[in-house]
Amino acid sequence: MSLSIEQLAADVRADREVHSARKRPFMRWEWLLLLVVLATFGLNSWASPYFLDPYTLSDLTYNFTEKAIVALPMALLIIAREIDISVAGIMALASVAMGMTAAAGYGLPAIVAMGVLAGLLCGALNGALVTLFKVPAIVATIGTMSLYRGIAYAVLGDKVLKAYPPDFAYFGQGYAFSLVSFELVLFLALALVSGIVLHFTVVGRRIVAIGSNPTAALFSGIRVERYRFWLFTLTGGAAGLASVLLTSRLGSTRPSIAVGWELDIITITILGGVSILGGKGSIVGVVLAALLMGLVTFGLGLLNVPGIVMSIVVGGLLIGVIALPILFRQMRAARRGT
Amino acid sequence: ADKPVKLGLVAKSLGNGFFDAANKGANEAAKELGGVEIIYTGPTTTTAEGQIEVLNALIAQRVDAIAISANDPDAVAPTLKKAQARGIKVMSFDSGVAEDARTVHLAPSSDALIGEACLNLISDAIGGSGKIAILSATPTSTNQNVWIGVMKKDLAEDRFKGLDLVTIAYGDDLADKSYRETQALLKQHPDIQGIISPTTIGIVAGAKAIEDQGLSGKVWITGLGLPSELEGHVKSGTVKSFAIWNPIDLGYSTAQIAVQMVRTPDAVGPGKTVKVGRVGEIAFDDKGLGAMAKPFTYDKSNVEEFAKIF
């Protein structure tokens, strides 16, 4: 027997019309970001004569591609109301795994597979801590952050692993075509996939629902814990992949690789408009935010502004871009109110 | 030279007195040579990734030469090679990079000399015999480990037979960890008499820990540090003497060499001897390695005077 909704409707006598006018949500945040990105681009070209140069623009992308690749699954994770602070630690451990694989004489495919696999495993452990042991994500990954990097230190000590085959350099230093780096192409492809998954598929809708109301999502038949687990695993895998790129770009592995990156990655995600409270966010925003971070840091670098002063700008940007629209809204409301 | 020579001087990290002093020396050289612009820069923290971002910015500005003190000899190599491919001259100073990623490397002193100096200093402080320990930076820092290796080798020799190295601790170049490690050292080995810390944060924090334990005058610390940072500890008697090469001269020589690499490329390279203004001459071996003088020793008699300079 199948329930006929049409018949039901007739049966209960409908007397109120609910129109289904499509209220296109105005993507305010993304527009705002785009504006800031363009402004920064303009400012950079104005402030430095070296900015508008194909080589410069190509080098610029290296400032953000690896972080942005991790920011993509991080966005999904935060949308699902979780977070992973251990990503940089995962990168270190994955790099060590790759270095050891290379040192053992395995070839390119094995090395790359090992890096991604190590990332997946670390992510899965995070996922298990959160879903099986019910440890809040922020807490669990603060712990595993030092655990993963600690293992990297323990294994490698003061040694360096650099027995990578020559071809390995392609991932972090190669160009897909002319001056467009492989990293950038990979990031854009992954962004496209993430965007489609998040915004147009069943999986994406479920992630949003989990982040908006986990209990209701569970009652709606969504395997909430399973989704969470796989999102952590995916984030770990992305960190592993980013580690492949970074290790290849550096050509060597040390346990201190990517130290402190977790904050940059989370900053990109939040700047991209992903709500830390879950349930809201877009991939377009994350891509724009990554681009913005790259433009700002590189632009200031061109002006030889010290990195630490840059961090003031980035921190201020994070607060400012989020606070200003709220401030304007409040001021407008106050004016209307009186 | 009509167009000014632009030289990027890349520190391990900014906010480090040693490199600030080197920058001072580089600027002295620039003034002497004329037509030279020094861009002094570096990352926020001592990471290779940060240095690469800085290097990319320098490459984009089309500097003529880059002189770098590397946080990681291998990780910055690909980027430096890219710089070379775009016609930029590259050298390293203080902390070297892979051989194929630079033309020459200017070491402040030879590793052998530094290791030996450290042992001489501690031997002098504790009166020739006793138990000693080493407080290093991170377990992964290359130059620290090379120096420690030299010290271990020298300790086997007769002249240092009174010294008994009991342990090596790592303070990670963090003040609090170095302090805590020193405390642990003193507890673990109550009969220890001297600590060698060949790193500036280590020697400063270690000295403070000794003083706080009330062991000033009983346990001595020495190593590599800046006069301005150690003046107080020399006066309080925890540090009898310490050594450092002159960072101003190092920066000065680096700038001299780098500018010559641009203006007279053939004059600088492996196996060549280069004139460096007031410092004299520096000879590079066939691997492009050159060293300045042996480290200079500071004690009560001269620390105040040099503290004003660096």
Add this chain to the structure above:
Amino acid sequence: MRLHKIDRDVGLFVITLLLLGGVALKFPDFITPRSLADLLDDTAILVLLALGQMLVLLTRAVDLSVAANLALTGMLVALLNQAHPGWGVLPVVILSPLIGALLGAFNGVLVWKLKIPSIVVTLGTLSVYRGAVYVASGGAWVNSNQMSESFLGFIRTQMLGLTVLSWLAVVGVILFALALRLSVTGRNFYAAGGNPGAATYAGIDVGWMQFLAFTASGAIAGLAGYLWVSRFAVAYTDVAQGFELQVIAACVIGGVSISGGVGTVAGVVLGALFLGIIKNALPLVGVSPFWQMAISGLVITIAVILNARGDHSSPRRILEEARP
């Protein structure tokens, strides 16, 4: 049915004692009064910061900027002391919590008035404050010989076998315990974070309580800035880099719920001591320096897993922001 909070504190106490005993087995001198006093001295700053962080966590927020606040305030008072060594330590002791409170209040205002999630606000100010240290100092260090005698000596003064630094922590703990138990404002921190919606109905302004918590946490971070700089006798840009995570770890190990409304002073003190013991014991018991980080990471992870088991009451999330 979950463990009652008190039972949990007792459990942590027992574990901490066991840890202490375990280290003592390997290294008996670790539990001499002198060593324990050193341990307290070394953990005092962490204890104080964790108390402030607890207040913030109670209101369902988090303060990631404490370490940067500490570094900035520490640098500012060190510069002040350098410029006016004759002024003695008193202005520093008064000014450092004030500067810190100001920095904390800035976080608080953004959370309270603009309702920006605390994690976002403090992630931003974390960078800004840290950068400001560099700008303030021009990247230069302030070294021990540039600090006045009283600046360095004050926290080292011995009283009844403990240093002033340790006494500050002891007094802080007592004050917090009393205030959280006996003052109406103290109780309101629990209410505001435990159920923000209900708190609003009960006339408790949740945003205001968060503002107070951030300001208090900032004041403590500021004071800790002086304590840190004086204790290690050096001020530079990277001081206490990443320390905020240890502070949060101390709170979580101590049973403070990341989703607000739950936490005791006793737990936080034990959590901080637990971390302090590990940090101090690892170099002593002769663990390879390469393994230290992995072991402390493992211990933190395990402690956190054990402690999270009582925390099932509310749906887990990153941070449940308090919105009425």
Add this chain to the structure above:
Amino acid sequence: MTEAILTLESVTKSFAGVHALTHGALELRAGEVTALIGENGAGKSTLVKILTGVYRPDGGTIRLRGQPVAVTSAAHARSLGITAIHQEAVVFDDLTVAENIFIEDRPRTRLGAVDWALMATRSRAILKELESDLDPTTPMRQLSVAQKHLVQIARALSVDARVVIMDEPTAALSHREIEDLLAIVRRLRAEGRAILFISHKFDEIEAIADSYAVFRDGAAVGAGRLAQTSRDELVALMVGRPVGQVFPKTEAKIGPPVLEAQGLTRLPEFEGIDFTLRRGEILGIYGLVGSGRSEMARAIFGVSQLGAGHLLLDGQAVRFAHPGQAIKAGIAYVPEDRQSQGAVLTLPIFQNVTLARLGHYAKAGFLSGRKERKTASILAQAMQLKAASLDQNVEELSGGNQQKVVIAKWLATDPKVLILDEPTKGIDVGSKAAVHRFMGALVRQGLAILMISSELPEVMGMADRILVMRRGRSVGLFERATATPETIIRAATDA
């Protein structure tokens, strides 16, 4: 008739374009219970929040004993002598009972410190007045729903408020507890307080209220003495149109068993529950709050796991490891707490409706918004959903309309068995009738419904058979024809 203590004149309030109140008017008198009634979303709770300082009104006047006042905060309201039990549970799970009671004004010692001893003593006294021997030092978390409610009432009594507002205080209470509550209300009235009593249940209103006020679409549309009106008249005022029978039980053809439970057990929550649910049947489950009904439903649905016992669906033994399997097998569960378990408040209506069966609206994993909206639109019409657009977020709807969205979500899964947990809790008469008509239509189509309800008239009116649970055990199965309210209540309470 005494002077009005509290008067509201054309109070208005809107939220981002939603006019919650357009003309709020009300008069409360000392020693009187005034019932405030109105459909879901009529603006009742908004009014309460304005009176207690949670919201600030956009316009209008509030007079306290003739003097205009502006209530600026909850604390201010309390100082004015206004206190409220809000519709949402406002308790602090991690604090003690005593502290919950005195959360707004903790007694202090002379030194200004919180006086825990005095707080406990006074709590004990207030609880005793309410005929409860709860220990004031118990953590709130350990209390049952009804006990928590009691604490909220105690809180309202802890201040000497002249105006006591109760926003649907009985929604979560069982029959017996409602009686107790009404006794308390009578006592408050006798003490000369003015009471505003909000409820959707006419039995209660008729039992307790002296006067009434009716709201419709944010405006006061009528007020007067309860004795001078009739239920029909009130209902007509509320909905602006006549409403048919409230429990339109229509006979459906009862078919073969669909869902059979044999000895369902999950200790300590419930034990040894047997029942058979047949096609076209509504099986009512009645019991006091805390009797384990929701736990059993959740275990059937796979949210939690059964400890022992068998579940047969169409004669096949089934056991669901998670709700997804139950949904696939044709079981739908409308949970009791729509805010936390039912609706995803920050998602649009149409996305809520399709959430439990997303695969149905997707090709190769890609969702079709058109398909989703079509289903949502049909169901919304059928449920008489009051919303501006299907793209509106559910949080913008009133409680009753939120519940309709949740029910729509479950109907969209095309179930064989529908479990309804308190389906009309907090729903106004109009919507209630709609839901009940809907249930009738569903069983006529062959659906089997398991209806958990604490509202006896609803159970008696809608169910074909009634299973009564007490303390996790089934204590009787009654046929509709033979059941009387008395027998059922006796079974449920062991009275």
